[in-house]
Amino acid sequence: MVTAMKYLARFWILGLLCLPLLLLLACSDQPDAREDNAPADAQPARVSVMTVQPQTVTIYDELPGRVSALRTAEIRAQVNGIIQKKLFEEGAVVDADTPLFQIDPAPFAADVDAASAVLARTEAELANAKVKFDRAKLLSAQKITSEEAFNNATAAFAQAKASAAEARANLARRKLELSYATIRSPIKGRIGQSFMSEGGLASSAATNALAVVQQIDQVYVDVRQSSMTMEALRETATGLGTDNPEELPVKIKTIAGKPYSKTGRILFSDISVDGATGSLGIRILVPNPEEQLLPGMFIRAMVPREVYSGALLVPQEAVTRDPAGSPQLTIVTAEKTGLQRSVELGPLVDGKYLVKSGLAAGETIVVLGQGRVESGKPIETSPMQASPQTQS
Incomplete structure (x- = not known):
């Protein structure tokens, strides 16, 4: 009995020792799941180019x-008097020589009448003096009257002529x-607010204007630019086909930051540099219809600063x-594969980088989908859909 139990124990021990080997053999007989589930060849990455x-x-x-009017006229009185009428609407467009205010003309009309009377008297005296002069001249020629x-x-005749001339000037x-x-x-131009109404006393010595008329169909825009850029401004003019910086087109952005439909031109730059800021004043004439x-x-x-001929622009x-x-672009090769290439970038222009080196004209680049290349x-390439961009 004891011997049988010893053999049974040895059998169990032998079975336990063989169990790992049996499991290993069983696993080796199973097919490789990865091989059964291996995907087909990967599809080409789709990109926009x-x-x-x-x-x-x-x-x-x-x-x-800052904008300033092309011409500004302060309306002032040249004579003293009470304003009878205001002859315009504030904010309206007025032509040159349009009546704006009417001062009581009665005192001035009376002065004209008085001056006319004085002129009439002096002309009568002149006529009388001329008659006497002609008679004295005749008698003097005949040696009938004295030289005195x-x-x-x-x-008397000369004095009468002077008096008549004075009276004539006074009448004028x-x-x-x-x-x-x-x-x-x-x-x-366009007239603004009236600073005096009917019944007010207009004075030629007043410091304040009665109103202001401004011509704004064209306006000035005054800016300041670093004096170091003046030479670059001349070179820019040469690059645009002119030797005169005043012929350079200047783009304008409105107060809301939107592009203005008209372009201006540079009129002049200051001849002296601001010692505190090192800048020059530039005046720009802009149409403002x-x-x-x-x-x-x-x-x-x-204001134009540099001109690049044959420049290459790529989207941001x-x-x-x-x-x-370091910046780089993904180039599409002739074999329709992607190639990473380092480039040197210039300034950003309307949301596009100017590429200084590392890219040749006519090459195709990946714009969207670089991460899949x-x-x-x-x-697999598809043309990049152009999106409207805001001009600046």
């Missing part, structure tokens, strides 16, 4: 500026004052960075 073409690109300096009498007649002055009683606009730009408004002027989203932070792997 564009072909880069050279173009002329102008780089602008965006400068803050002739000289007296000559002096009085008529001028009468005309000044009607205050007129010296220029065509719809009067969208108003005097005193702050806007931004895009096409540029990626390597682990070191593997080096040497085939890719």
Whole structure:
């Protein structure tokens, strides 16, 4: 009995020792699940691409500026008097020589009448003096009157002519004052607020204007630019086909930051540099037919700084960075595979980078889907859909 139990124990021990071997053999007989479930060949990555073409690109300096009217006329009285009428509507457009205010003309009309009477008297005296002069001249020629009498007649005649001339000038002055009683606009433009109404006393010595007329169909935009850019401005003019910086087109952004429909041109730059800021003043003339730009408004002027001929522009989203932070583009090769290439970038122009080096004209780049591109792997390309961009 004891012997049988010993053999049974040995059998169990032998079975336990063989169990791992049996399990290993069983596993080796099972087919490889990974081989059964292996995917078919990966599909080519789908990306959006564009072909880069050279173009002329102008780089602008965006400068803050202030609008001022082309011409400004302060309406002032040239004679003293009580204002009887205001002859305009505030905010209206007035032509040159349009009546704006009427000062009581009665005192000036009375002065004109008085001056006319004085002129009539002096002309009568002149006529009488002339008759006496002619008689004295005749008698003097016949040796009938004395030389002294002739000289007296000559002096009286000259004095009468001077008195008549003085009276005539005084009458002209009085008529001028009468005309000044009607205050007129010296220029065509838009008139603003009236600072005096009917019944007010207009004075030629007053410090405040009665109203202001401004011509704003064209306006000035005054900006300041670093004096160091003046040489670059001349080079930019040469790049755009002119030797005169004043012929450079200047883009304008409105107070809301939107592009203005008209372009301006540079009129002049200051001949002296601001010692505190090292900047020069630049005046820009801008057409303003719809009067969208108003005097005193702050806007931004895009002054040309550099011109690149044959420049290559790529969208911002096409540029990626390597682990070191250097910019790179994904180039589509002739074999329809992707190739990462380092490039040197220039300034950002309307949401696109200017590529200085590392890219050739006519090459195709990946704009969207760079993350799906593997080096040497085939890719499926589709043209990048152009999206409207805001001009600046």
